[in-house]
Amino acid sequence: MPLSVSDPTWYPIASSEDLPFRHVYQGQLLGRELAVWRADDGNVNAWENRCLHRGVRLSIGINEGQELKCQYHGWRYANRSAGCTYIPAHPADAPARRIENRKYPVREAYGLIWSAANDDLPFTGFPGAEGGDWFALRPMPVNARPGDVVAGLAGLAPDDQPADVMQGLSVRLGNIVYFVQPVDADRAVIRGLLAGKPADPIATLRHYNEGLTKLRDRLEKAAARKPVPEKLSPIFEKVSADLASMPDIAIPRGATLPVVVKRKWQNADGVVSFELADRDGRHLPTFQPGAHIDLHLPNGLVRQYSLTNGPGDLMSYVIGVKQENASKGGSKVLVESVRAGDVMAISEPRNNFPLRRDAARTVLIAGGIGITPLLSMSRFLDQSRLPYELHYFTRSGESAAFSSELTALHGRVERHVGLARDAIRARVSQALGPYEFAHHVYICGPGAMLEMVQEVASGLGWPDEAVHFEYFQNDKIIDQSSAFDIELARSAMTLHVPAGKTILETMRDAGLTVPSSCEQGACGTCLTTVIEGEVDHQDVYLNKTEKASNSCMMTCVSRAKSGRLVLDI
Amino acid sequence: MTITLYDFELSGNCYKLRLMMNILNLAYEVVPVDFFPGREHKSDWFLRLNPFGQLPVLQDDGLTLSDSGAILAYLARKYDASGLWFPKDAAVTAEILRWHAIADDITATASAARLALGYDYDFDIDKTQKGAHRIFRIIDEHLWFGEKQGRDWLCSPAHPTTADIACFPYVMLSEEGGISRQDYPALRRWTDRVRRVPGFTVMSGIFPAGPAR
Ligand code: FES
Helix, strand or coil: CCCCCCCCCCEEEEEHHHCCCCCEEEEEECCEEEEEEECCCCCEEEEECCCCCCCCCHHHCEECCCEEECCCCCCEEECCCCEEEECCCCCCCCCCCCCECCECCEEEECCEEEECCCCCCCCCCCCCCCCCCEEECCCEEECCCHHHHHHHHHCCCCCCCCCEEECCCEEEECCEEEEEEEEECCEEEEEEEEECCCCCHHHHHHHHHHHHHHHHHHHHHHHHHCCCCCCCCCCCCCCCHHHHCCCCCCCCCCCEEEEEEEEEEEEECCEEEEEEEECCCCCCCCCCCCCEEEEECCCCCEEEEECCCCCCCCCCEEEEEECCCCCCCHHHHHHHHCCCCCEEEEECCECCCCCCCCCCEEEEEEEHHHHHHHHHHHHHHHHCCCCCEEEEEECCHHHCCCHHHHHCCCCEEEEEECCCHHHHHHHHHHHHCCCCCCEEEEEECCHHHHHHHHHHHHHCCCCHHHEEEECCCCCCCCCCCCCEEEEECCCCEEEEECCCCCHHHHHHHCCCCCCCCCCCCCCCCCEEEEEECCEECCCCCCCHHHHHHCCEEECCCCEECCCEEEECC | CCEEEEECCCCHHHHHHHHHHHHCCCCEEEEECCCCCCCHHHCHHHHHHCCCCCCCEEEECCEEEECHHHHHHHHHHHHCCCCCCCCCCHHHHHHHHHHHHHHHHHHHHHHHHHHHHHCCCCCCHHHHHHHHHHHHHHHHHHHHHHHHCCCCCCCCCCCCCHHHHHHHHHHHCHHHHCCCCCCCHHHHHHHHHHHCCCCCCCECCECCCCCCC
């Protein structure tokens, strides 16, 4: 039977021990080259062996434990999802989260790593595999046609005990099963499994290695006399445009995914944590350090929470929620009524707070619950062995969240407890120091603290581009004095927005149902596409580029500079 | 007294010495020799240093030394206070010298293929590539059984020796000679280990490895 590039059979492609931590194994199956690597969580990834950027082999990349980094240009891909998490020098310092490398199905069983060209067949092992204790022999690469290798192995059987040639290029010879990995039309690897662990493993391994070496030499001599078969040429279907294109700015379109609350626990005084996971145990979408998700609450509100996860840590998202006594609904509902086992809807992660990884020095400043995005950033910097300093200001020791996670970090982590306003200011100033080229600071915390740090930084000569912050609230005074018309393109309606009334309110008054949450231009829920007209942005959600593009706006606070706006509603 | 290395940046044999001196934390000066395209290693002034017309040449303490393997042994004996890189033990010395000879075989095959493909040298490409694969198969098997027995390096001591430095560069540069290392997983894992030796330094075509866990 000729080999086919779309053969869905599962074949072994490596031994378990070929994948030590922090190594990238180079493999091949049916003409397709694979980069195979074990992440620190034990998960095995089998990917197409090329970086999406320039096709450089990922098998010479760096396995950072949770991400694989391309040696040449520094593109990074996450464990499990193969999603690209970082593109150096990209305008937003962050790729759209949909850029994914091609993955192949993969399983680890019986001391071998198995893969297939596609997902058409479920993994079933081999007849009699279950319950057995299998011992992997040294693999033997052979420059010969896979079919000839199978015949050669079958020929090793004594006359009175003929070999049992099985499905998937495998041969059973007594207590050994040999699998032939079809590397290409003219190359194969013999992978043997011995039933039971031998008394003297080394002597046994040497014995079989010697036998297979002789067989290989015979097969290669015979192959040299035959015409060279044509190589398999897998078609590298382009990764779909949807997955591989880089949208200018990804704007969430309200798509949600269901997650189950796996765990809820009191993280610190006044902070409750939730662990959210896929209901079927699959991985969640790739995210970047600093990213947040929208969480849809039981009372219909939508609230934003930063992910605290480290790189490639996609089996669940962990968020921290501040327990506010006077809270009007948001976190109160979450803390009081949501229980482990509940199902909730979340958005895909979105990043308004991208982390630069080309900085000479990174300073992270957190106040209270603002630790959440900065914990994620610290974990990324930690994994990449990049230098950073994290300053965490809390009112009391008991209110410091994620303590054990912070203790596990290797960077400089300083906790500042119970300082007065002036003392915080002095400490921040000391931590920042005078600005130098390629230094960056990231701040997350209460509004007053954000402003104070920005002020201190600018006083020390830090330019705006080096000071990154994320608001969870819009403290600006909104100017509602303008009046203008809005044309709702999809609803075929023209409305007048008078001074003192928001676009959102005007639309609601006209009977339209439009989503909103914070109603202060901080969360992004009311984001709307603008087709025509000039927007007067007053939110803190969109970044400068997004605002300048004039292609979207927040209907809860933004107004028009032109007489008329055409909206995609 | 400064050490002077007559060096060509893209030569794996010169890189062996830069690597060793970096690991031993030695200061040295470099005299660039235009091996390609200038063929300066065959010029009169160079032949006076080394009549064999080969790089690298190293000068130290009034001595002029040639042959990368010999110089590795010299540097380790003279400057490695730990005595680990070229141990005095007779059996280990024999083992290391055996691998220095294998390093020369790698140069004659993998490096020759690279010179033929990238530097216009008139070598039989097919023959040199086949020769490299024959050697890589043996090294892979040696390293594979080594791992099984708890040995991470080419020789028996529990630490790297000059044998690992001598064999490393042209294994790493083999792709430039059209020699894939896909069939040699144990050899690939060993190159990760060499790249994690403290003091490791890179050359064009040889990348660093990420930190181990
Ligand atoms: S509702 Fe939050 S930004 Fe408009």
